Amino acid sequence: MQKDGELPTTPGPAGPWSLVVPLKPLALAKSRLAGAGPGAPDRPGLALAFALDTVAAALACPAVRDVVVVTDDPAAAGPLAALGARTVADRPAAGLNAALAHGAAAVRARRPDAPVATLNADLPALRPAELFRVLGAAGQFPRAFLADAADIGTTLLTAAPGVELRPAFGGASRLRHLSSGAVEIGISGVDSVRRDVDTGDDLRAALALGVGPRTAERWAAYAG
DSSP, rough: OTTTTOOOSSSOOOOOEEEEEEOGGGGGGGGTTTTSSSSSSHHHHHHHHHHHHHHHHTSSSEEEEEEEEEEEHHHHHHHHHHOOOOEOSSSSOOOOOHHHHHHHHHHHHHHHHHOEEEEEETTTTHHHHHHHHHHHHHTTEEEEEEEEEEESSSEEEOOOTTOOOOOOSSSHHHHHHTTTTTTTOHHHHHHHHHHOSSSSHHHHHHHHOOOHHHHHHHHHHHHH
């Protein structure tokens, strides 16, 4: 019998999912983390740690078959590939939503019938069991999304096999995804999937949830 909070040994009926994770060049990432702690934070280092912990947790989720990271940063591509992710270049170079559509196309070029989900790269407290629950709920709908902790943005958007992803991330994306016909996932107890990190306050909230080992190590070296 499966215990509460324990990972199932088989994926849900909609799986296995392919996840698309966008990651901008590290030098440009996390500009709002100033003030996260004493001195100037190592923003590129933290951004990479966030992405590595996010991807590692995603790959540990039994509903996830593979992860595709869309990035043009070779400093990130190598470590992410070492975890088992596939990296593809951001050939459109036309912003976040174009990168996500490109990643979804790369997935379906190999697996035309894949259910696809986009996942933010800055979820350092991500728990595989919570992601499993979210994907299980999303699998009931053609398109679905999960709002961020502020109920303004989006951390995850899904599309069933044969359904176009139609991402509308950036700023108040929750309302845009609702307007596009995507169903909002309303389950509780999935805080780690909603806790993206843009600001110092966001990072402190993620640390309180419990971040992955790479973020914890990077933060400890910085905050001392």
